[in-house]
């Protein structure tokens with residue numbers, strides 16, 4: 001018997017979406033009311049909270065995920081510790097909305113991407129894709145007593161996909177247009193682009209990771225502020241520097257990801273500390289100041305987006321809508337607009353959406369589709385052989 005069926009048919013559900021992104025800055029929790037599903041979906045945001053990780057905890061999580069220290073015991077503990085933090089964030093968003101936890105119908109939790117290797121080799125030398133999201137969802141199930149959907153990416157990988165990006169399916173449901181070809185750029189730790197041609201069918205949508213979003217900028221700022229700041233607030237530091245063509249050219253030549261054709265996805269494994277070490281070393285060798293290096297890294301993020309739009313887009317784009325925390329970096333936004341002089345660039349806010357809650361909303365929506373047994377992936381985003389129902393359902 002399918003015990004989620006009555007819930008799947010409920011006309012209006014109160015759902016929580018939970019996300020910890022590649023910036024590793026904390027947990028985003030959103031409470032939404034969801035009516036309908038598929039192209040009939042209606043989502044109303046009721047409350048949103050972002051609970052930052054404590055500095056020491058964040059540093060340990062990053063160290064552990066780089067595999068430099070820690071072992072099986074700590075990995076096991078981290079899964080449950082994150083699970084508890086997800087419970088606290090979910091409770092906090094209920095409090096913010098003045099909704100009791102017993103009123104929640106459904107939770108969709110992305111967890112935290114601990115490691116993601118879409119193109120690896122297994123022990124026997126065969127190609128394999130693997131990914132691991134932490135944040136034990138059973139703790140949410142126990143705390144809220146409602147169905148919880150989690151661990152979305154693995155099912156897509158099992159179907160031959162890269163397990164990312166997943167938000168584009170929800171962008172298709174919420175942002176498609178009958179009159180325009182819409183492109184959506186997310187500026188999180190990683191940048192990712194979705195192109196939705198006008199009147200598109202799901203299989204006509206293209207989405208992929210463009211390269212670094214804020215990840216390289218954040219790490220540089222962290223270093224130059226001796227750990228006091230973790231991002232370039234409003235882009236003020238980058239704006240003080242001068243973009244170095246030589247450093248940008250060097251980044252381009254040493255990137256190895258940007259020029260590859262989609263489907264493709266990337267993460268901290270490529271643009272994390274080892275990459276930043278090289279960028280910083282090269283910047284110093286070129287005689288650049290910290291501000292110049294931050295400015296050049298910021299420009300590079302914008303360059304990757306404009307390169308991706310001009311090289312990989314199958315159809316002309318009518319407008320670009322940007323979301324994710326990077327919209328608050330006005331230097332980055334200005335550079336992006338300058339690189340795309342003929343394209344209208346706006347933000348999610350201009351369309352009445354919240355940039356910061358978008359990914360958390362997406363995982364509530366993906367959970368809502370999963371409990372109805374509806375495929376919730378796009379093959380043009382992940383490269384899977386067929387669309388699948390992602391998410392493990394805890395009843």
Ligand SMILES: Nc1ncnc2c1ncn2[C@@H]1O[C@H](COP(=O)(O)OP(=O)(O)OP(=O)(O)O)[C@@H](O)[C@H]1O
Nearest residue numbers: 021022023188189190214231233234324325326328
């Ligand atoms: N006021 C601000 N000024 C400049 N940058 C900001 C500001 N606020 C947030 N950011 C940037 O946004 C980042 C967080 O963005 P977001 O929460 O969208 O990333 P994420 O969800 O962790 O990443 P991903 O989408 O790759 O998983 C911060 O690390 C910072 O770089």
Ligand SMILES: CC(=O)N[C@H]1[C@@H]2OC[C@@H](O2)[C@@H](O)[C@@H]1O[C@H](C)C(=O)O
Nearest residue numbers: 022113116164165166167190192359
């Ligand atoms: C493996 C992983 O966590 N990938 C993230 C990352 O951060 C942004 C980009 O790379 C995107 O592909 C994905 O996240 C969003 C939520 C997604 O799946 O759409």
